[in-house]
Every structure is written in structure tokens, then in C-alpha cells.
């Protein structure tokens with residue numbers, strides 16, 4: 001079995017505000033092996049970004065975070081703000097949804113790519129850091145990398161900016177790279193190119209990856225295993241191929257049925273499959289299965305009792321349904 005780089009057990013996050021407490025993450029378990037790529041998938045609002053932000057202590061001030069256990073790179077951690085700040089930008093790097101959040105409009109790309117490396121390589125001089133940056137930029141397919149180093153972020157297209165952000169993450173040689181919806185802000189053609197860059201990166205880097213996405217297709221291309229989230233809980237996890245071809249949880253099945261092929265021509269006559277119903281209010285989580293109110297296979301006990309955790313062939317899922 002692969003050695004764990006990151007282990008989080010029973011992660012809970014709630015937000016306090018306006019006299020109510022919203023439980024956004026409820027008992028989330030995540031394990032990322034060394035060199036492994038894990039995808040975190042689920043509908044909008046399911047808590048994917050909250051997991052990523054909790055790992056980096058980037059949650060809003062009204063967040064309350066607790067975990068039964070957290071360990072990174074062989075060390076127990078409580079992911080406290082100071083501890084995490086030391087890991088951020090060195091051992092853990094993040095690619096955000098919108099590349100502009102990571103880029104400063106006032107400095108050239110070259111200066112920013114040099115500065116990002118200073119904490120990691122404090123003894124290297126500017127010239128060496130500049131050369132490294134230029135070569136990584138060229139490596140991930142930025143044409144005329146030498147010239148572009150002198151340009152400002154606004155002179156880059158969306159796809160090129162996202163490549164710069166990927167270069168930034170690569171330059172610090174992190175042990176864990178977190179990508180939060182790395183292609184959401186891009187149009188479909190550019191998205192395919194950025195996925196290709198991430199794909200190549202996946203083959204070349206020894207870093208582990210956590211890829212957050214609402215698209216199972218993207219996860220299938222880039223990840224070894226997948227964690228499926230619904231309303232702040234993990235409903236199913238396992239190797240990507242197994243979950244994709246033999247989803248065990250009714251929510252995973254519904255999610256796969258909703259998936260559209262972003263590269264296919266749109267057929268205006270075809271209705272998108274959607275999951276009827278809505279996600280429960282996080283301030284009033286039901287006592288039983290969180291998916292029960294929308295589940296087509298629901299049984300009486302599903303609404304009253306927490307689902308049964310089952311594991312089969314490396315796949316784990318929480319449901320009263322017996323595995324087929």
C-alpha cells in the first residue's frame with residue numbers, strides 16, 4: 001500500500017453567524033498517498049473548496065475546524081494557522097480557480113516567478129531563479145517564455161495566466177499540489193489545453209495532487225482515486241476506474257448521469273439529467289443519510305439512521321443498500 005503523505009480523519013467545519021451554526025463539513029476522511037493524485041468531486045456547495053481551504057488554514061474567521069487526526073509528511077499536525085503558513089508555498093502549493101487571485105497586476109511575471117521561489121531556495125541568486133522560472137514556463141508550453149517573463153499579467157490570455165500559476169506552483173517543488181477547479185474560469189478549448197498541461201505535469205512530478213472539481217471527466221483524466229462529496233460528507237471513495245465504472249452510492253450514480261461531455265457539440269433537444277430535490281440546509285442536517293430526501297433508492301431507515309459504511313474492492317461508500 002502507498003505511504004500516506006496526507007491523512008485527515010473526521011474533519012468537521014462549521015460556520016457561525018446570524019444566530020445559527022451551519023455544519024459545512026461533517027466527518028470528512030481524506031488520504032493522499034505519496035505521488036498519488038486524488039480528485040474531490042461533488043456539486044456546487046458540497047464543501048470541496050472548504051476541504052482544500054481548511055488544509056491551508058484559509059477559511060473565513062467565522063469557521064470552526066476540528067479533526068480527529070491530521071498528519072502531513074509523517075508528522076501529526078493540527079493545521080493551525082501558523083503551522084500551515086509555514087507549509088504554504090513550500091510543501092503545499094495551490095492553484096486557484098481564478099489565476100488573477102494568485103497574480104499581482106503590478107509586477108512582471110518574471111519578478112513574481114522569482115519571488116515565489118525565495119522561501120524555498122533562500123541561497124540561490126536572482127539570476128538562477130530567473131533561469132529556472134523561464135525554463136519551467138517554456139516547459140509547460142508558454143511560447144516565447146524568455147520574452148513573456150518581462151510582461152505583466154494583463155498581457156496574458158486566461159489560459160496563459162493559468163499556465164503561469166501552474167508554473168508558480170511547480171517552481172516551489174511542493175510535496176502536495178492542490179488545484180481548486182483549475183479550469184472553471186476558462187473556455188472549453190483553453191480548458192482542454194490546461195488539462196493537457198496538468199496531465200503532463202502529473203507524469204513528470206513526484207508531487208501528490210488534490211484536484212477539486214465538479215467534473216468527473218476531469219478527475220478521471222488526472223487522478224488515481226476519487227472522493228465523492230455530497231452536502232459536506234464523503235459518500236463514496238475509491239480508485240477512479242472502479243468508482244466510474246461501478247459506482248456504488250446512488251449519489252455517485254446520479255452525478256455520473258448528470259455529467260455532460262464538455263467537448264461534445266451541444267444538442268439543444270437533449271435535456272440534461274438533473275437530480276430532483278435540493279441539498280439540505282446545513283444548519284439542519286437530518287439524522288439519517290444526508291442524501292435520503294433525494295435518493296431514488298431510499299428506504300424508511302435511510303431517513304432515521306446514519307448510513308452503513310461499507311467497503312468492497314478498495315471502494316468505500318456509506319449507504320444501506322447492499323452492494324450489487
Ligand SMILES: Nc1ncnc2c1ncn2[C@@H]1O[C@H](COP(=O)(O)OP(=O)(O)OP(=O)(O)O)[C@@H](O)[C@H]1O
Pocket residue numbers: 015017022024042043044045046047048049050051060062214
Ligand atoms: N464564511 C462562510 N460563512 C458561512 N457559510 C459559508 C462560508 N463560506 C462558505 N460557506 C458555505 O459553505 C458551503 C460549501 O462551500 P464550498 O465553496 O466549499 O463548496 P464547493 O463544493 O467548493 O462549491 P463550488 O463548486 O461552487 O466552489 C456553501 O454552502 C457555502 O455557502
